[in-house]
Amino acid sequence: MTVDRDGLAHFLRTRREAVQPEDVGLPRGPRRRTDGLRREEVAALCHMSTDYYARLERQRGPQPSLEMVASMAQGLHLTLDERDHLLRLAGHQPPPRGAASAHVSPGLQRIMDRLVDTPAEVVSELGETLRQTPLARALLGDSTRFTGPARSVGYRWFTDPEARSRHDPAEHEHLSRLYVSHLRRVVTLRGPASRAAHLVDLLGDHAEFRALWDQHEVGLVPEDVKRFVHPEVGPLSLSCQRLLDPDQSHSLLVYTAQPGTEDHEKLQVLAVVGTQRMATS
Numbered sequence: 001m002t003v004d005r006d007g008l009a010h011f012l013r014t015r016r017e018a019v020q021p022e023d024v025g026l027p028r029g030p031r032r033r034t035d036g037l038r039r040e041e042v043a044a045l046c047h048m049s050t051d052y053y054a055r056l057e058r059q060r061g062p063q064p065s066l067e068m069v070a071s072m073a074q075g076l077h078l079t080l081d082e083r084d085h086l087l088r089l090a091g092h093q094p095p096p097r098g099a100a101s102a103h104v105s106p107g108l109q110r111i112m113d114r115l116v117d118t119p120a121e122v123v124s125e126l127g128e129t130l131r132q133t134p135l136a137r138a139l140l141g142d143s144t145r146f147t148g149p150a151r152s153v154g155y156r157w158f159t160d161p162e163a164r165s166r167h168d169p170a171e172h173e174h175l176s177r178l179y180v181s182h183l184r185r186v187v188t189l190r191g192p193a194s195r196a197a198h199l200v201d202l203l204g205d206h207a208e209f210r211a212l213w214d215q216h217e218v219g220l221v222p223e224d225v226k227r228f229v230h231p232e233v234g235p236l237s238l239s240c241q242r243l244l245d246p247d248q249s250h251s252l253l254v255y256t257a258q259p260g261t262e263d264h265e266k267l268q269v270l271a272v273v274g275t276q277r278m279a280t281s
Helices: 003-017 041-046 050-057 066-075 080-089 108-115 132-141 155-160 169-190 193-205 207-214 262-280
Strands: 122-123 129-132 223-231 234-246 250-256
Touching: 003 050, 003 080, 041 050, 041 066, 066 080, 108 122, 108 129, 108 234, 122 132, 129 132, 132 223, 132 262, 155 169, 155 193, 169 193, 169 207, 169 223, 193 207, 193 262, 234 262
Parallel strands: none
Antiparallel strands: 122 129, 122 250, 223 234, 234 250
16 A cells, blocks of 8 residues: 555644644643644654654655554544544555554543543553553553563563562452453453463463463452552552443553542652652653
8 A cells, every 4th residue: 555645644634633732631821823733742642753743744754654653543532443544544554443452542542631640541451551641650660661462461460570569469369360360251252363362372381370270260350449569659559440442442440549548648649759750761
């Protein structure tokens, strides 16, 4: 497929003008004259330079890679149909839809944009973290940095001791059972050729995983309260609310603490510590 530079430029421009600052958590400001977003704002949302993005709107520059198009689709809050249209304009074949997709729906993304002072993350059905708020990164670490099978928290749980370090040791046994039970459910749902089945094969030599897998335990559900152990603020007990996007099999997890409690005060401290850490990194 070839790039439709005119169509690509026009589509990017119209989508940029359709997205309002408040849609993506930006202040409108009294001096704004541009319809929708400015090019530099879109570039920042899409994690690319303003010059690179501006050249695309001016029908210049190289063909955007799949990764660049995916980043633009996410930054502009495109629907799946709009994302696929953008991919075709850029000369790429859209990937299959469904549970394997890493494209976060505009609805979940809009909620994420408004949770700047709350730990929240979007995860796939395999426990792959697709998006995190800054406070979620401060609480849990950057879970989006992993690649390959390690993107799945269930895989890391059995292969990387660091994956257990921020969870209360009293919950480790239950979490092990929970991850195995959930993985079995996804394998049954997606079939023997699925990515979930591949994870089972990779974990087959791990003694703890194999013992739990052989128990064939199903139907375990996560606890409403998550107990963390943070290296800087110590123990934290947070309520976890889950919002499901059934079309993508993605879940938005939001962690909260009751105002006035010690856990709420620790979250506030963590927000300051996390902001300072990012400012100096």
